[in-house]
Amino acid sequence: MVLSRKVLLLNASYEPLSLVTAPKALTLVWRRVAEVLELDRGRFVHTTRFAFELPSVIRLTQYIDIRQRQNRVTNRHRILARDHYRCQYCGKRGTAFDLTLDHILPRSRGGKTMAENLVTACQACNNRKGDRTPEEARMPLLMNPAALYYGLERTALQQASLSRPEWRKYLFLEYNEEETTAAVSA
Numbered sequence: 001m002v003l004s005r006k007v008l009l010l011n012a013s014y015e016p017l018s019l020v021t022a023p024k025a026l027t028l029v030w031r032r033v034a035e036v037l038e039l040d041r042g043r044f045v046h047t048t049r050f051a052f053e054l055p056s057v058i059r060l061t062q063y064i065d066i067r068q069r070q071n072r073v074t075n076r077h078r079i080l081a082r083d084h085y086r087c088q089y090c091g092k093r094g095t096a097f098d099l100t101l102d103h104i105l106p107r108s109r110g111g112k113t114m115a116e117n118l119v120t121a122c123q124a125c126n127n128r129k130g131d132r133t134p135e136e137a138r139m140p141l142l143m144n145p146a147a148l149y150y151g152l153e154r155t156a157l158q159q160a161s162l163s164r165p166e167w168r169k170y171l172f173l174e175y176n177e178e179e180t181t182a183a184v185s186a
Contacts, residue, residue, distance in 0.1 A: 002043055006160065007055050008167045010037070012063040016157055016171055022054050034058040038166045056166050076101060082145075083120035089129065089139045092122045100126045104145065105133060119145050 007025035009017045020028070026045065028034040038057035045052045079101055086093050088102075102121035105111030108131055119141060121129070129137045161167040 002045060002054065005040060005043065005054060006164075007040075008057045008157070008160075008164070008170060009034070010057065010059040010170055011066065012060050014059065014170065015066070017060075017064070017066065019157070019160060020058075025055050025058050026052060028060075029055060029058060032061065034060050037170070056164065057170055079115065079118050080120055082115075083143065086120060086142075087122040087125050088119040088141050088143055088145070089121055089125035089134070091142055092125075094122060098122065102126050102129060104141070106131045109133075116145055119143075 003022050005022045006019040007022055009020050009025070009028075011017050022040075022045065025034070029036055035058065036055040037059050038055065040054040040056040043054040045054060077096065080096055080099060084093075085095065085099065087099065099120050099122060101118050102125075103111045103113070104117050104119060107113070111117050125139065129139055134141055157167075157171055158173065161171055161173060167173075
């Protein structure tokens with residue numbers, strides 16, 4: 001469906017920010033908050049009077065400082081994806097409905113709700129750990145929780161670009177085959 005197509009959103013500095021839906025992209029362009037850099041060839045949204053060609057890549061007209069965005073409370077699904085949908089105490093796999101988020105340093109002791117202090121946990125392990133640290137509960141973490149900043153988003157954008165070759169140059173994925181061959185042989 002045309003309205004569910006994703007559009008690559010770039011900062012004013014051409015830095016990749018995220019993927020937005022086609023209706024959101026059209027709204028940003030219509031309000032002149034963003035400009036179209038690439039069109040999604042052959043895809044149109046029709047109204048009663050007009051036909052609009054969908055954008056594939058848009059760029060904000062005003063710069064947004066993404067460092068402020070990165071320090072905000074982290075999205076639950078990003079934590080689950082970082083931890084590979086696996087309890088970080090017992091290793092049990094689960095779905096977003098089976099797993100919970102656990103504060104390594106409990107909030108009651110000043111623990112913050114940020115990526116470095118959150119891990120995926122199954123219900124049983126989360127209840128067993130309770131209001132203690134992993135050391136106090138004798139439940140060591142399987143993996144050190146890392147921040148969820150640029151790397152995870154960049155990986156998601158790279159995966160999305162496999163079906164959208166026009167995005168590659170904006171994600172800095174275009175490369176020269178000679179350079180790749182030289183790097184491999186070196």
